[in-house]
Amino acid sequence: xxxxxxxxxxxxxxxxxxxxxxxxxxxxxxxxxxxxxxxxxxxxxxxxxxxxxxxxxxxxxxxxxxxxxxxxxxxxxxxxxxxxxxxxxxxxxxxxxxxxxxxxxxxxxxxxxxxxxxxxxxxxxxxxxxxxxxxxxxxxxxxxxxxxxxxxxxxxxxxxxxxxxxxxxxxxxxxxxxxxxxxxxxxxxxxxxxxxxxxxxxxxxxxxxxxxxxxxxxxxxxxxxxxxxxxxxxxxxxxxxxxxxxxxxxxxxxxxxxxxxxxxxxxxxxxxxxxxxxxxxxxxxxxxxxxxxxxxxxxxxxxxxxxxxxxxxxxxxxxxxxxxxxxxxx
Amino acid sequence: xxxxxxxxxxxxxxxxxxxxxxxxxxxxxxxxxxxxxxxxxxxxxxxxxxxxxxxxxxxxxxxxxxxxxxxxxxxxxxxxxxxxxxxxxxxxxxxxxxxxxxxxxxxxxxxxxxxxxxxxxxxxxxxxxxxxxxxxxxxxxxxxxxxxxxxxxxxxxxxxxxxxxxxxxxxxxxxxxxxxxxxxxxxxxxxxxxxxxxxxxxxxxxxxxxxx
Numbered sequence: 001x002x003x004x005x006x007x008x009x010x011x012x013x014x015x016x017x018x019x020x021x022x023x024x025x026x027x028x029x030x031x032x033x034x035x036x037x038x039x040x041x042x043x044x045x046x047x048x049x050x051x052x053x054x055x056x057x058x059x060x061x062x063x064x065x066x067x068x069x070x071x072x073x074x075x076x077x078x079x080x081x082x083x084x085x086x087x088x089x090x091x092x093x094x095x096x097x098x099x100x101x102x103x104x105x106x107x108x109x110x111x112x113x114x115x116x117x118x119x120x121x122x123x124x125x126x127x128x129x130x131x132x133x134x135x136x137x138x139x140x141x142x143x144x145x146x147x148x149x150x151x152x153x154x155x156x157x158x159x160x161x162x163x164x165x166x167x168x169x170x171x172x173x174x175x176x177x178x179x180x181x182x183x184x185x186x187x188x189x190x191x192x193x194x195x196x197x198x199x200x201x202x203x204x205x206x207x208x209x210x211x212x213x214x215x216x217x218x219x220x221x222x223x224x225x226x227x228x229x230x231x232x233x234x235x236x237x238x239x240x241x242x243x244x245x246x247x248x249x250x251x252x253x254x255x256x257x258x259x260x261x262x263x264x265x266x267x268x269x270x271x272x273x274x275x276x277x278x279x280x281x282x283x284x285x286x287x288x289x290x291x292x293x294x295x296x297x298x299x300x301x302x303x304x305x306x307x308x309x310x311x312x313x314x315x316x317x318x319x320x321x322x323x324x325x326x327x328x329x330x
Numbered sequence: 331x332x333x334x335x336x337x338x339x340x341x342x343x344x345x346x347x348x349x350x351x352x353x354x355x356x357x358x359x360x361x362x363x364x365x366x367x368x369x370x371x372x373x374x375x376x377x378x379x380x381x382x383x384x385x386x387x388x389x390x391x392x393x394x395x396x397x398x399x400x401x402x403x404x405x406x407x408x409x410x411x412x413x414x415x416x417x418x419x420x421x422x423x424x425x426x427x428x429x430x431x432x433x434x435x436x437x438x439x440x441x442x443x444x445x446x447x448x449x450x451x452x453x454x455x456x457x458x459x460x461x462x463x464x465x466x467x468x469x470x471x472x473x474x475x476x477x478x479x480x481x482x483x484x485x486x487x488x489x490x491x492x493x494x495x496x497x498x499x500x501x502x503x504x505x506x507x508x509x510x511x512x513x514x515x516x517x518x519x520x521x522x523x524x525x526x527x528x529x530x531x532x533x534x535x536x537x538x539x540x541x542x
Contacts, residue, residue, distance in 0.1 A: 077406050077407065078407065080368065081368060082407050082408065084410055085402055085406075085410075086403040108507070109408045109450075109451075109506045110406065110409075113412070113449050113450065200368065203367075220366050220507065222507060223514060
């Protein structure tokens with residue numbers, strides 16, 4: 001694939017530079033750390049700060065969800081690689097308004113270690129820190145090992161709920177409880193049709209043979225649960241819905257939010273083709289779609305494929321999901 | 331008693347960095363089989379930057395602290411904190427020492443091993459760098475307990491690290507990104523164990539040359 005590239009080693013810095021320049025009404029660079037993006041609305045005195053972070057290459061995640069009533073500060077890592085503990089620590093500092101900071105991030109080995117070290121150091125500086133670790137990716141581990149599952153696009157809904165809760169002036173404990181509930185109510189699955197390449201590595205980091213698809217693929221090309229012949233969009237949508245809802249086990253009548261994200265190189269129109277069928281399947285199971293998001297919300301460089309996230313809603317989550325938000329990613 | 335001067339041993343870290351940078355493509359290639367193929371890139375970036383900043387004429391602990399700072403504050407990922415803690419705890423254990431003998435070195439690598447275990451969640455057998463590191467530390471201690479010289483114990487450590495690295499081929503990954511592969515992770519070296527054996531091998535050769 002041909003790319004818009006200068007020096008591959010500079011791609012993350014250049015991405016962040018362009019991002020803060022383009023969205024200067026919503027975000028700014030931390031003056032202390034060029035790998036921390038901060039909301040123009042943060043920190044807010046007396047309000048719980050929301051922090052996340054992760055590897056680059058998932059744009060608009062993670063930086064795109066920085067903004068008003070969303071994430072206050074984001075630690076930026078190399079492509080597909082966790083940010084440093086220092087960057088998480090600086091993000092916590094930037095988001096701190098004196099009421100504590102909620103770090104809402106995905107379950108990956110590097111992020112777990114770096115957040116752990118950062119939280120320890122932030123606590124020494126007198127900042128109260130609590131975490132929620134997203135684990136919505138159904139195919140990354142069996143249901144009885146849910147703590148091993150990775151975080152994927154459900155993280156966006158977790159940030160939305162956490163950010164909206166913090167905006168109500170809720171305590172750190174209440175924000176954490178809402179964000180935890182949000183991710184507990186999310187299930188996701190990814191289907192990969194083509195691999196992606198880290199520019200500095202120069203070749204695809206996994207293979208998908210022509211005519212095949214990887215069902216249950218992770219956000220960095222981690223293998224799924226099965227490789228099978230590529231089927232029609234409707235059949236793929238049926239499979240994705242079934243994987244997510246079978247794991248979810250929602251009572252009839254439950255209202256849900258549906259998020260379909262492209263993985264980078266899949267045209268948006270194909271995402272709508274998937275959505276049409278997914279929504280029909282959801283309704284056929286007696287559930288009701290309350291809100292739908294379709295687009296490139298959480299990508300994996302130029303991977304071909306899509307992810308489906310379904311979040312069960314209740315009377316607490318619905319108004320938080322609807323709360324006013326301003327960030328580049330929505 | 332065999333020992334090296336701490337002062338001037340900063341150059342050992344430069345030699346380790348050279349080995350890592352030279353093996354950038356190899357480490358990435360191994361990582362690419364079951365990881366995302368950036369291990370060599372990130373390691374070379376961190377160790378290379380540290381080599382530019384450290385003072386080879388300074389002490390080993392100062393040089394390891396420089397390396398740790400780069401890994402922790404500029405590299406991130408999983409390897410940043412793991413190797414960052416390892417080198418920071420190793421530096422702390424020999425800080426201020428005039429000389430490093432077998433006893434000090436044994437304590438140093440033990441501290442590094444404990445640092446890695448403290449920050450990570452892996453156990454021996456999970457197909458990680460611990461599978462090279464842990465037997466290397468045990469073997470070094472056993473060799474000195476048996477009365478082997480520092481130089482001999484270092485070579486025994488190097489061999490144990492290499493053997494431990496090779497043992498990861500038959501393992502199924504239990505932690506980290508490759509753990510998602512399950513059985514598909516079998517048959518391939520672990521990239522972390524490979525770089526760890528490389529680092530320990532460099533320590534052995536570099537200190538061995540100074541002892542000779």
